[in-house]
Amino acid sequence: MSFEIAVVNQRQTPNHTQTDKIFGNNLIDNLNLTSAILTQEITKIEMQYNDFDITIASSTPAQPIIYADKNVLDGFECTLVLSIQNIIETCQ
16 A cells, blocks of 8 residues: 655744844744654654554655745655555465
8 A cells, every 4th residue: 555645834934024044934944843753653653563564665755845836834745655464364
């Protein structure tokens, strides 16, 4: 099974004129936060024990999502392919 997972966060944009380049919008903060969340969840899936033998068969590298023209969501997305062992015996 293939899943596309996206983790996004809403960018905060100030209502007043910003003269300081450091305290503009929080694009870099959003990318750092969502990258950490996505990495943590993939690691959790890889490391957990489950009774159904669900494992990650493959995954794509995380790609940044920046919707600057459409909305103020930023984050990362990746595709996971999960492998599930068939434990049902059809012939006896």
